Amino acid sequence: MKVAVLMGGRSSEREISLRSGQGMAQALRNQGHDVTSVDAADGSTLPAGKEEAAAPKRDAVLKLPLSAMLAAVQVPAVQSADVVLIALHGTYGEDGCIQAALELAGKTYTGSGVLASALAMDKAMSKRVFEREAIPTPHWMLLEAGVPGRSIDTSLLGGYPLVVKPNAEGSTVGLSIVRHPSELDPAIELAGRHDQQVLVERYVDGRELTVAVVGEEAFPIVEIKPKSGFYDYEAKYTKGKTEYICPAVLDKELGRHVRELAVECAAVLGCRGVVRVDFRLTEDDEPYVLEVNTVPGMTPTSLVPMAAQAKGISYDQLVGRMLDMARADANTARATAH
Numbered sequence: 001m002k003v004a005v006l007m008g009g010r011s012s013e014r015e016i017s018l019r020s021g022q023g024m025a026q027a028l029r030n031q032g033h034d035v036t037s038v039d040a041a042d043g044s045t046l047p048a049g050k051e052e053a054a055a056p057k058r059d060a061v062l063k064l065p066l067s068a069m070l071a072a073v074q075v076p077a078v079q080s081a082d083v084v085l086i087a088l089h090g091t092y093g094e095d096g097c098i099q100a101a102l103e104l105a106g107k108t109y110t111g112s113g114v115l116a117s118a119l120a121m122d123k124a125m126s127k128r129v130f131e132r133e134a135i136p137t138p139h140w141m142l143l144e145a146g147v148p149g150r151s152i153d154t155s156l157l158g159g160y161p162l163v164v165k166p167n168a169e170g171s172t173v174g175l176s177i178v179r180h181p182s183e184l185d186p187a188i189e190l191a192g193r194h195d196q197q198v199l200v201e202r203y204v205d206g207r208e209l210t211v212a213v214v215g216e217e218a219f220p221i222v223e224i225k226p227k228s229g230f231y232d233y234e235a236k237y238t239k240g241k242t243e244y245i246c247p248a249v250l251d252k253e254l255g256r257h258v259r260e261l262a263v264e265c266a267a268v269l270g271c272r273g274v275v276r277v278d279f280r281l282t283e284d285d286e287p288y289v290l291e292v293n294t295v296p297g298m299t300p301t302s303l304v305p306m307a308a309q310a311k312g313i314s315y316d317q318l319v320g321r322m323l324d325m326a327r328a329d330a331n332t333a334r335a336t337a338h
Contacts, residue, residue: 001033003323004081006072006098007051008039011090012173012194014058020298021087022051027319028085036077040088040098043071043078066092073101083326084109085319086295090170094295095121108330110322112294116270120292121168123199126269130289133268135261137289138280140201142167145192149184152200161203164188166195170293177203177230204280204288209248211262211277212296212307214318215325218259219307223248244303246310251285258287265292273325274318276304 005028007021008014021037026049028035037046041061047054069092078084084107088094096118102109112120119125124142131137139157154162164187165175174194176187191198208231212219223245224231234241250258262277269292276296279287296304300315308318 001082001323002080003028003033003035003083003085004078005035005037005085005087006040006078006093007037007046007087008041008055008061009088009090009093009098010041010058010061010064010066010069011088011093011170012058013089013170014041014061015052016297016299017087017089017093018052018055020089020302022049023300023315024085024087024298024319024322025051027316028323030316031320033323036081038072038075038077040069040072040093042068043073043075045075045077069098070101072098073105073107078107079105081107083323085322085326086111087298089295089297090173091121091168094170094293095168108326110326111273112269112271112275116272117294119269120271120275120294121170123165123167123291124197126292129268130265133264135265135268135289136287138163138202138204140199143188143198143200145188145196145198147188147198149181149188152184154181154184157200157202161205162187163199163201163203164191165199166191167197167199169194172231204282206283207248207281209258209279209281209287210303211259211279212304213262213266213271213275213277214308214321215273216263216267218262219304220247220310221250221255221258222246222303222307224303244306246306254285254287261287261289265289272329274298274304274322 005021005025007017025035025037037051039046039055086109096114099114099117127137161179164178174191178184178187188198208224210222225243265277266275276293278290281287305315
């Protein structure tokens, strides 16, 4: 099968996207597919097995016009592909933009569609859906970047500590845990560098869990234990900074409940393919949904492959399943249209 892997892009998660894309491209080559790696920032072809090293740094990419991303959908490798595998994280790759371009080009692609991608990327919008569906999520409010902290009634969120983060970013970019009023303005300013809207939510003390949902099936739960106590960008992507336990040690009934919540989250947002749902679990074993990632990290050491391995599914098999689901979803959509 001819496959184009879209990776890189312009977001703050560009480097992680290149790692994900390189790993997935190699997994597909291992299975005999004809694979071309394409940088979504400008449509350039990246050399097989050396994608991460050969791709330009994000600073160079940001000098290109945004319209250069349209070239990624128009290059022959994408136009001729049977399936386009999306390995893009963050803005323009995970938020429905590239999905819309691929829809207009009539291409079959992996993962969620335009609306589900946009909803999941916009944390406030996804929280509105969760609340409508009675899915527990921390109390929150949405601010415009630059709003002074003194104008916020933090008692509505249950007081300090608070989590402040960009409304539409990933990988904890621009995120702060605020424990004192004096820290609020700097946290809002930091988040505002990455997004015009800033989400402020109640900090839920407890265990950090994540659940991969593949199709309509929840994989074994992963517990995340950062050694610094804060699962930030460094803790995520620096070897040895975080301990992972998979399957997480939970009461059987509680584990079932968390997995069912993860599947429900993906369903109410309309997600397809592989997603990852992040939770906080209180000392009283109450789970709260933080967010849904529609294009989760897929480096060979990422959390979704970790969960798959605990289920006896290899990295290559997992990536192959992503292709199978994309083709099945596309066939269903075509049958419905006719």
